[in-house]
Structure formats: C-alpha cells, structure tokens
C-alpha cells in the first residue's frame with residue numbers, strides 16, 4: 001500500500017511531516033518537554049551520556065551528541081555498537097546509556113545494551129518497535145512513533161529519532177537549568193515547526209529529479225557539513241550508497257584539507273550543506289577551496305552561493321535544526337531519484353536487509 005507513491009521510500013519521505021507530529025504528541029506542553037516514560041530522577045547523579053547505535057541510527061546519535069552538550073551541558077559520546085562491543089569499554093555507573101534502533105533488533109546494538117545493563121548503568125532505548133528485543137530489556141523505552149518503515153533505506157525513522165533525542169536534550173536542560181527561559185522558548189518554538197520543515201516541496205523534488213541526471217557519472221561524492229550538518233552529511237552519503245551503489249563519503253567540511261581534497265577534480269561531486277544559522281562562513285570557505293580545485297559543487301542552502309555548479313535552495317528559518325530537517329528531505333529525494341535513474345530497486349537494495357539481526 002504505497003498510497004499512490006512509486007516506492008515505500010517515497011511514501012515514507014512524505015510521511016515525515018505527519019509522523020514527527022505524532023512523535024511530539026503529549027510530550028510538549030506550553031513551556032516544557034515531558035516524557036511519561038521517565039521522570040527527572042533519570043538524570044540524577046548522571047555525569048555523562050553514552051550513545052550506541054548502528055547505521056542511520058548512529059547518525060541520529062551523533063546529531064544528538066551535539067544537542068546534549070550544547071543544550072543540556074552534559075558530556076556525551078557516541079559509538080558504533082559493533083566497535084563498542086569488543087573494545088573492552090570502561091563503563092561508569094554515572095553514565096546514562098542510550099541505544100537507538102529503529103527495529104530494536106540489531107544484534108550489535110542489542111549486545112551493547114546488554115553490556116551496559118550488566119554493568120548496572122541506567123539505560124534508555126529510542127526505538128520504533130514496541131515489544132522488540134531492546135524495549136524488553138532497556139530500563140526505559142521511548143518510542144519514536146514513526147509507524148512501520150518498509151523501505152530498507154531509513155527515512156522517517158531517522159527524523160523521528162532525531163526529534164525524540166532533541167526533546168530529551170531539552171528535558172535534561174530543564175532539569176539542569178542550562179538554558180534561559182528565552183532560549184528554551186526558542187527551542188520549543190523550533191521543535192513545533194519541525195513537521196513543516198519536513199514537507200516535500202514539489203519544486204525541490206523536481207530539482208532533485210533534474211539534477212539526478214547530471215550526478216550519475218563521476219568517481220565519487222563527498223557530502224560535507226559542519227556541526228550537526230556533519231552527521232547529516234554522513235546520512236546523505238549512506239542513503240546514496242545504499243540505494244544507488246555509487247561511492248559516497250560523508251565528511252566534516254573542515255577535514256577536507258587534511259587529505260580528501262587531493263581527490264578534487266570535476267568528476268568529484270561535492271554536496272555541500274550550507275545552513276544560514278550555523279558556521280556559514282566556515283563551510284563557505286571550505287567549499288570555496290574545493291571549487292578552486294575544480295570539484296563539481298552542488299550547494300544546498302537558503303543563501304545564494306555563486307561558486308556552486310548547482311544549487312538547491314532551501315527555506316530560511318530562525319533555527320539551524322529546521323534547516324537540518326529540510327536538508328534531510330532534499331538528501332533523501334536526491335538519492336532516491338539517482339537510484340530511480342539507475343534502474344535500481346529503491347525499496348529493496350541489493351545485499352541489504354531491513355533488520356541486521358546477525359553480527
């Protein structure tokens with residue numbers, strides 16, 4: 001039941017503006033965030049947060065690490081679950097352990113959660129499936145309420161996870177009094193606008209269709225961004241890889257000059273995430289360096305950028321997270337349209353399964 005869409009992925013991209021409202025339902029009051037799943041005792045005695053996840057869920061975790069530190073002023077580290085499991089990690093009881101999983105069944109994330117439980121850490125799972133293996137064993141489960149996600153390429157799972165984690169950062173900020181009333185109000189106002197920022201605009205979709213023709217041939221893609229737009233760049237690259245089978249890498253823009261810029265030539269496509277509200281001048285100068293070395297640049301930004309070979313204009317918002325969500329939709333559409341043009345199976349890409357229950 002694709003409801004008239006060509007693919008489940010396309011349907012799920014369109015659903016994001018609705019399901020993120022469900023994610024927030026009952027969890028946002030006038031001036032605060034509330035979770036019925038836990039109370040403020042969850043943060044008592046907590047000195048740091050550790051997040052573990054795989055794939056797209058890891059990217060949501062990496063995004064959240066910026067938000068937890070910036071908003072709640074809690075130290076936060078993020079690890080890929082398959083690495084965490086075998087590194088003999090030193091765990092501390094004052095750490096809140098958060099795992100993120102759409103399915104709640106990913107073998108490595110489940111094992112990481114078991115390890116944390118065994119060490120007596122407080123654990124939370126951010127999950128889309130109730131009564132999954134992870135929700136059964138975590139101390140607390142926060143459901144993302146994305147509805148069933150059928151496309152192997154995760155879309156609405158990521159946006160709802162990110163919304164939940166942003167809300168959790170604000171919940172902890174309330175407890176820690178780390179934001180002024182004005183700052184908290186502006187965060188809450190931005191959160192309420194998330195569904196709007198996730199709307200698919202026909203003109204943007206058309207643009208990604210047109211661009212998909214040009215970006216089929218080359219020797220690779222760099223998706224670059226800074227701050228939370230770095231995990232978003234990772235997510236954009238992962239989306240493209242898994243359904244188009246083209247080589248793509250996500251990179252923190254400031255790292256390009258430390259090696260990867262050596263690859264720059266017209267056949268290297270740079271997808272540059274250039275938000276207005278966060279480090280615009282910094283990313284701009286990183287992109288200028290790539291352009292000076294002839295990389296083909298596709299800029300995604302609300303601000304005009306003359307050096308771009310192609311340009312996808314996004315809306316202007318007051319908050320960088322709203323720019324983040326609108327750019328997420330652009331990246332999802334872009335990878336989907338490239339996959340379509342290549343004749344690939346968008347919903348069931350080769351070699352991949354929806355849920356990775358073996359390590």
Ligand code: M6R
Pocket residue numbers: 054055056057058100101102103104105106109152153154155238239242354355356
């Ligand atoms: O169910 P999970 O969130 O634990 O799955 C983790 C990854 O396997 C998953 O996010 C994968 O990377 C996506 N299919 C990517 O689109």
